[in-house]
Amino acid sequence: MSTASDTAYEKIRQHLLEGRVRPGDRLTEEQLSAIAGVSRTPVREAVSRLERELLLMRTQSNRIVVPDWGEDEIDELFTLRQMLESHAAERAATRVSAQDIDELARINSELHEAVALDPPDVARFLDANRLFHEAVTEAAHSPRLGRILATLVEQPVVLHTAREYSIEDLRQSSRDHDELIAAFRARDPHWARAIMGSHLRRAFHVFADAMGEQRSSAEGACAAE
Amino acid sequence: MSTASDTAYEKIRQHLLEGRVRPGDRLTEEQLSAIAGVSRTPVREAVSRLERELLLMRTQSNRIVVPDWGEDEIDELFTLRQMLESHAAERAATRVSAQDIDELARINSELHEAVALDPPDVARFLDANRLFHEAVTEAAHSPRLGRILATLVEQPVVLHTAREYSIEDLRQSSRDHDELIAAFRARDPHWARAIMGSHLRRAFHVFADAMGEQRSSAEGACAAE
DNA sequence: CGTGCACTTATTGTATACAATTTGCCCGCG
DNA sequence: CGCGGGCAAATTGTATACAATAAGTGCACG
The missing domain is CATH 1.10.10.10 (Winged helix-like DNA-binding domain superfamily/Winged helix DNA-binding domain)
Incomplete structure (x- = not known):
């Protein structure tokens, strides 16, 4: 803008x-x-x-x-996100249009491509990933929920720059998305909720590990600065 | 301020x-x-x-x-609030201090008094009720959650002015609060979550009924205006 | 030598003037 | 008579000047 x-x-x-x-x-x-x-x-x-x-x-x-984020706060952040985004997926399952689903599939194919490269294009992956989750939230048709999630999801980006994701993490993420799309096609809210829940919970652990690495190398970075 | x-x-x-x-x-x-x-x-x-x-x-x-709120949005609002405030209660159960619990009990006795009057002092009830829920949220020790709930809870006030609550509704609310305090004393997060969930779900129905009344009398009010 | 108080300085809060943008209208043209 | 272009009015966005408030500083006093 x-x-x-x-x-x-x-x-x-x-x-x-x-x-x-x-x-x-x-x-x-x-x-x-x-x-x-x-x-x-x-x-x-x-x-x-x-x-x-x-x-x-x-x-x-x-x-x-500039606030400092404790471990507990990171945990809480992901818990909230999991809770709300699972809810979003559940709502979306009964509200997505066929076009929405096509759009999701398109975004996720983008994501698959980014992962398939060697080395994987992490920036592109993260971008497509964000778009995917935004599209799901959008499909839930709840302005409030959208607003809340928008403020929650952006935050962890701080840490994205700090780590090379393992290829397997990326692959699993894109598979989760595939499954979510399948749940949408089946119009099954419970399935959608469950897969989104586990998707984000795993993301949390990937994240927590990344944080640990970043934390342990933090002093060196500060000294270099 | x-x-x-x-x-x-x-x-x-x-x-x-x-x-x-x-x-x-x-x-x-x-x-x-x-x-x-x-x-x-x-x-x-x-x-x-x-x-x-x-x-x-x-x-x-x-x-x-000025936006218009559909029925669906009211429903969603309460669903979100239930989800988040149940989570807050669960968190709080393992984090409240003895002083916090005393404070909650004090607020709720205020609430009991407001209900015991004839006729009940609804304004005072609503005020104490708000304080009670804020205190629970505070006890959850999650800045993010607090922020989110603050924006969700304020909204339904629009409708508060429109209706005389039944005495039974008010009584049940204060009993719920008593039970939540009991759950806190027992440090039982599952109990706390459950009672908060049912508390708010009932509140939703009370609310939806109130809305219905307000809606049906809306045209007359506009004409009078 | 520590402590509290006035005063200076730094920082945020508010008002106002102006720039950029959008809307609605009117007139000319097809 | 309808339609589009462009001008005028209304509305929002931005900059700047000033007011209010809080932090820091140094000095006098105990």
């Missing part, structure tokens, strides 16, 4: 995800407006969004800080 | 809940700033909040409109 708010959001978000800041660091609106290249007004909106997504927080006196 | 954003939020929200607008109506930031008595800047923040809570929406070209 061409609005200043959106570019501010993107730039600040990128700045945060690149690891140029550390938990506990304090930022000012002015600094951020320098980073984003726009005035404070759109920056404030962007910060508001990032705050919703918990990529930023406010101190008691409304100063901007 | 004394900030202009908050007063704007309160005033606009009140304006919406008083039924002075109808679904589909379009509002401008200027109108709203007149209503709130502050400039457009804080109004924009307030609108942003109300948008998050789906009390307002934006058209494709970012104009502000």
